[in-house]
Amino acid sequence: QVQLVESGGGLVQAGDSLRLSCTASGRTPSTYPMGWFRQAPGKERDIVAAVNWSGGMTYYPDSMEGRVTISRDNAKNTVYLRIDSLKPEDTAVYYCAAVPSGSDYYYTLASEYNYWGQGTRVTVSS
Numbered sequence: 001q002v003q004l005v006e007s008g009g010g011l012v013q014a015g016d017s018l019r020l021s022c023t024a025s026g027r028t029p030s031t032y033p034m035g036w037f038r039q040a041p042g043k044e045r046d047i048v049a050a051v052n053w054s055g056g057m058t059y060y061p062d063s064m065e066g067r068v069t070i071s072r073d074n075a076k077n078t079v080y081l082r083i084d085s086l087k088p089e090d091t092a093v094y095y096c097a098a099v100p101s102g103s104d105y106y107y108t109l110a111s112e113y114n115y116w117g118q119g120t121r122v123t124v125s126s
Helices: none
Strands: 002-007 010-013 018-026 034-039 046-051 068-073 078-083 092-098 120-125
Touching (some): 018 034, 018 092, 018 120, 078 092
Parallel strands (some): 010 120
Antiparallel strands (some): 018 078, 034 046, 034 092
């Protein structure tokens, strides 16, 4: 099995920056794009960022307003998410996801991923 474990969440203040981490372990596939999603109570799980295996291709939705950066360190089987200028609206549980892929591309839909972490909660105070 593949396990994804997120870390780095917590209570932060509006305007701060935060870096989340997600580490994969177990029987990791040879190549796997990864993504970050978030879900607030009563809301849909939405894409935050995505990155291909080699790290050179990234995706950020307009809804993130250019405030996020995704990166990865494959030697550590870890993907990172940096969020700048945090807003109360960023409050959510953040999930990382992975999917084996034979091509070095990224995916932006939750339905395209088959491995998920349990999430790390981010609470942004006013």
